[in-house]
Each structure stands twice: as structure tokens, then as C-alpha cells.
Amino acid sequence: MLVTGIKSKPVYAPLRADTRGRFHLMLGVSEGAAPLLRVLREMQSQAPQALGATRVLLAPGVPATGASPAGGGTEAPVHSLCDFGDLPLQPERSFNDVPALLAELRSSLETALMGTRLYLAGPESFIGLAMKIAFEFNLNKDEVRAEQVGTLARRVYCVHCRATTENVRTNIVRCLGCARWLLVRDHYSRRLAAYMGVMVDAEVPGELPPIQEVFV
Amino acid sequence: MSEQQTLAVEVSAVEQITPLIKHFTLSRIGGGNLPAFSGGSHIVVVMRAGAHSDAGRGNTRVHRNPYSLLSSPHRLDVYEIGVRRMEESRGGSHFMHDQVDVGTHLEIAHPVNLFALDKIARKHVLIAGGIGITPFLAQLEDLHHGRVPYELHYCVRSPEHAAFLPRLREREGDRIRMYYDSEGHAVDYDGLLSSQPLGTHVYVCGPAGMINHAADTARRWGWPDSHIHWEQFSAPPVGDAFDVFLARSNLRVHVPHDQSLMESIEGAGVEIPYLCRGGVCGFCQTKVLAVEGEIVHNDHFLSDADRGKYIMPCVSRARCKRLVLDL
Numbered sequence: 001m002l003v004t005g006i007k008s009k010p011v012y013a014p015l016r017a018d019t020r021g022r023f024h025l026m027l028g029v030s031e032g033a034a035p036l037l038r039v040l041r042e043m044q045s046q047a048p049q050a051l052g053a054t055r056v057l058l059a060p061g062v063p064a065t066g067a068s069p070a071g072g073g074t075e076a077p078v079h080s081l082c083d084f085g086d087l088p089l090q091p092e093r094s095f096n097d098v099p100a101l102l103a104e105l106r107s108s109l110e111t112a113l114m115g116t117r118l119y120l121a122g123p124e125s126f127i128g129l130a131m132k133i134a135f136e137f138n139l140n141k142d143e144v145r146a147e148q149v150g151t152l153a154r155r156v157y158c159v160h161c162r163a164t165t166e167n168v169r170t171n172i173v174r175c176l177g178c179a180r181w182l183l184v185r186d187h188y189s190r191r192l193a194a195y196m197g198v199m200v201d202a203e204v205p206g207e208l209p210p211i212q213e214v215f216v
Numbered sequence: 217m218s219e220q221q222t223l224a225v226e227v228s229a230v231e232q233i234t235p236l237i238k239h240f241t242l243s244r245i246g247g248g249n250l251p252a253f254s255g256g257s258h259i260v261v262v263m264r265a266g267a268h269s270d271a272g273r274g275n276t277r278v279h280r281n282p283y284s285l286l287s288s289p290h291r292l293d294v295y296e297i298g299v300r301r302m303e304e305s306r307g308g309s310h311f312m313h314d315q316v317d318v319g320t321h322l323e324i325a326h327p328v329n330l331f332a333l334d335k336i337a338r339k340h341v342l343i344a345g346g347i348g349i350t351p352f353l354a355q356l357e358d359l360h361h362g363r364v365p366y367e368l369h370y371c372v373r374s375p376e377h378a379a380f381l382p383r384l385r386e387r388e389g390d391r392i393r394m395y396y397d398s399e400g401h402a403v404d405y406d407g408l409l410s411s412q413p414l415g416t417h418v419y420v421c422g423p424a425g426m427i428n429h430a431a432d433t434a435r436r437w438g439w440p441d442s443h444i445h446w447e448q449f450s451a452p453p454v455g456d457a458f459d460v461f462l463a464r465s466n467l468r469v470h471v472p473h474d475q476s477l478m479e480s481i482e483g484a485g486v487e488i489p490y491l492c493r494g495g496v497c498g499f500c501q502t503k504v505l506a507v508e509g510e511i512v513h514n515d516h517f518l519s520d521a522d523r524g525k526y527i528m529p530c531v532s533r534a535r536c537k538r539l540v541l542d543l
Contacts, residue, residue, distance in 0.1 A: 115438025
């Protein structure tokens with residue numbers, strides 16, 4: 001039922017250091033600290049002076065599985081903070097949740113200069129929200145890099161009532177705004193940082209395909 | 217772009233505004249509006265040298281030179297262009313300066329924009345050298361009424377060479393920073409490009425050396441290519457004469473030393489699609505079927521990998537015994 005091959009679906013690649021940049025801002029959520037550490041090691045060997053112009057912002061304790069707060073069964077944060085101790089970075093900062101981390105991203109970009117590169121590592125919904133902020137500051141694809149680690153749970157935008165339902169792990173979900181059953185499409189909006197959800201039983205109300213957990 | 221798609225215009229005003237630059241105003245023959253365009257667009261003026269003169273030498277040589285539109289995109293009853301007389305003109309700029317006057321009819325190609333402002337930039341830094349001011353004059357029409365901050369750095373040899381300065385000063389006031397070579401002024405590229413806020417775009421139009429220096433400096437300060445924009449309409453380089461064989465047309469064409477490959481092919485009656493005629497847009501990319509000798513690539517478009525297989529006939533040439541193109 002899902003249409004595959006939709007071009008707007010984001011594609012991620014393993015993070016690499018971009019040493020052509022002059023400042024490096026790295027954000028990691030939950031298991032995202034590990035890819036950042038890998039990039040920092042790469043930088044250390046290629047252009048060690050870049051480490052002094054690098055800031056790392058982490059939200060290490062966010063549940064990596066994307067368990068919905070409402071859904072119960074929240075897992076304890078399993079992540080143990082990677083050790084950045086031996087790297088000559090600007091002091092890294094830790095945040096309790098994604099909103100706090102994104103607020104710091106926004107205020108950092110307000111004063112950032114041209115030459116800044118942004119690195120994102122973490123669950124897909126976090127990457128989308130961070131990229132949305134980055135695009136507001138006119139950062140282009142050659143300035144932002146992202147590696148997805150952790151949950152693929154989606155933010156789903158209801159094309160009927162415009163509400164966004166967070167942490168969606170199933171192919172079909174009930175919209176939090178209008179209670180319609182939505183098919184979660186691969187059609188992605190960078191502006192909204194969300195996948196599109198379209199009413200799935202419009203023709204025969206109540207007739208739903210099997211609901212499966214697909215975005216884990 | 218084929219000949220059928222040109223517009224017939226009439227020169228309605230000509231003004232010598234600096235020792236080297238003439239300002240032409242073009243109107244549609246018979247009146248009416250010209251096609252809409254956005255700031256940074258250029259037109260290609262088709263000049264039939266010989267056709268206007270009464271020398272009657274018989275062989276008409278056609279020049280097609282790109283010129284930025286400097287008039288307001290909000291005003292379509294006229295197009296305005298600025299033409300600098302090139303010291304080593306292959307004919308185009310001298311034709312415009314010496315043979316075109318009020319009332320002259322010209323053909324122009326529809327406007328094309330290869331130097332547009334980034335619509336979601338947070339700041340624009342414009343750097344002009346000499347005649348390179350022209351695309352910015354049209355872009356400033358939009359910037360002036362917008363909310364995005366911008367600054368213009370305008371470099372000329374000396375005050376008498378500062379084309380369109382009164383027009384700029386009237387509207388922009390002190391937002392223009394002037395640099396006169398004669399006074400020893402120079403743009404502090406490091407200072408300018410090391411301190412711009414995130415989301416700034418830099419646009420450079422001027423001599424090749426200026427463009428290269430500005431772009432290299434920006435990259436050195438970490439600017440990604442997507443924020444660096446430049447445009448330069450350089451005349452196609454001259455070189456050795458050579459022959460080319462057009463395989464599909466089954467036609468042998470001689471390329472004289474002072475004519476471009478594209479001009480020579482057009483002269484033989486074969487049209488090649490083009491937009492910029494400056495080795496940038498990629499429109500005229502042509503497959504090389506065989507070459508004995510060396511292709512002299514003068515474009516800014518082909519990757520190193522593609523340079524073995526393709527040629528941009530608008531600016532590139534060959535030093536060869538034999539060249540066969542897929543045309």
C-alpha cells in the first residue's frame with residue numbers, strides 16, 4: 001500500500017568530517033553521540049586544528065527507541081555518554097531533551113558566521129526538526145550532514161486537519177487532531193519536518209488494512 | 217536557441233556614460249511590452265556586421281554577445297544594457313559602439329537568468345568590477361524594496377569610469393562602497409568574507425581575476441559553493457585556426473583564429489542550442505566523436521572526467537589535425 005521510491009524521502013549517509021568548514025557544530029541525540037565521536041576522530045587525524053573550532057551539543061538521555069510518552073513502556077536511557085574527554089574541543093554541553101537541544105541550535109545559528117558546518121546524528125524525527133531550523137537560516141545541503149541512528153519513528157502531518165502526530169511507528173495511525181485513520185506515506189516535507197498522512201478509509205469507513213509496526 | 221526565437225527591437229536611446237561604456241535603451245519595434253525577466257538576467261544581442269554598413273564587403277559576420285539587463289524588472293517597455301568597448305574586440309563591442317545608434321534595429325534572444333539572487337538568503341553581498349555592475353543594477357531594484365540586508369562593493373579604475381554611479385547613489389546612498397584603483401583602494405576580501413552571518417550569499421561580476429580571488433577567499437573562509445555566485449561574459453578566446461567535421465550534418469567547417477567554434481558552426485548554417493555563450497551554462501555541450509590532437513577546454517562547466525568526451529563549442533577550441541563532432 002505504501003508507494004516506494006518517493007523522492008522526498010530523506011536519505012542519510014554515514015557522517016564524514018568536512019574540513020573545508022571553519023566552524024563545526026555537532027548535535028547528537030541518544031545513540032547519535034557515537035557517530036559524532038567517529039567524525040571527531042577523523043577530524044583529529046585529518047585536520048586537528050578544526051577540533052578547536054568544534055562544538056558538540058548532546059541530548060544523550062533521550063530514549064533511543066522512540067517510545068511514545070503516552071504509549072507507556074518507556075525504556076530507561078541505555079546510552080552511556082561517549083568519552084570526548086581527550087579531544088581538544090570547545091566544552092560540550094548536555095541537554096535533557098530534544099526541544100532544549102533545538103532551542104540551543106537556534107540560538108547558536110543566530111550568531112554563527114558563514115563557514116559553519118552542521119552535523120546531526122540521532123533519530124530521524126530529531127534530524128528533521130534540526131534540519132528545518134537549519135533551512136530557516138538558509139543552510140544548504142553542502143552545509144548540513146546527517147546520520148540516522150536510533151528510531152525511525154515518524155512525525156506525521158495530517159493533510160486533512162494539519163495536526164502533527166509524533167512518534168508514529170505504525171503504517172496506519174489515528175490522527176491526534178481529527179481522529180481520522182491515516183496512511184503514513186513516504187512523502188516528506190522538509191518545511192514541516194514531517195511525513196504526510198492521508199485518510200486511509202475514506203471510501204469504506206472503518207475498513208482498514210492490517211496495522212503493522214514498520215518504523216522502528 | 218534558434219533564430220526564430222529572437223525578438224526584433226529598436227534602439228531608442230544611446231548614451232556614452234564613461235570613456236569606455238555606452239548605455240543602450242532598446243524598445244520593441246511597433247511598441248508594446250518586452251518579455252518579463254528577473255534581476256541578473258542577460259540577453260544575447262545578434263549583430264550582423266556588414267549588414268548595416270554600406271561598405272558592401274559582401275560577407276556578413278554575425279556576432280552574438282550576451283549583455284546583462286540593467287533596467288528594472290518592473291518596467292518592461294524597455295530593456296537597458298551597458299556595453300564596454302573591449303580593447304581586443306573580435307568585433308561585437310566595436311559594432312555596438314561604432315555602428316549602432318538611435319533607430320538601429322537589432323535582434324535579441326529572450327532573457328535568461330544564470331545569475332539570480334538566492335530567494336531565501338538572509339543577506340546578499342554584491343561585488344562588482346567595472347561593467348560587472350550591470351546585473352546588479354537590475355537586482356538592486358528587487359533588493360531595495362525587500363527586507364533582506366545587502367551591501368554593494370563597486371570597483372572601478374577611477375571616478376570617470378564609475379558607470380551608473382549617479383543612478384546608484386540616488387537610490388542606494390551610502391549603501392554602496394566605492395573602490396577606485398586610481399586612489400589605491402582595494403576590497404578587503406578577507407575582512408569582508410570572514411565575518412558574514414550564516415545564510416549570506418556572495419555575488420561577483422567583473423574580471424576573471426577578481427572573480428577567482430573572491431571565490432577562492434570565500435572558500436578559504438569555509439563558504440560552501442552553494443553560497444558563491446559569479447558571472448562573467450568573457451569573449452571566446454582566440455587561438456590557432458583548425459578544421460572541424462560535423463558528422464551528422466556531413467559538413468566540414470573551418471574555424472579561423474579569431475572566431476569561436478560555435479560562431480564558425482553557426483556561420484555554416486548549423487544551430488547549436490546555447491544560453492550563455494560563456495562556457496558556464498552547459499547548454500551547448502557537444503559530443504566529441506574523434507580527435508587527433510588536443511582540445512583546448514576554456515569552459516567552467518565540464519568535469520575533468522567529461523573533458524575527454526565532450527566540448528563546449530562556445531568558448532573551447534582545438535589544436536588538432538582532425539576533430540569530429542556529433543552535430
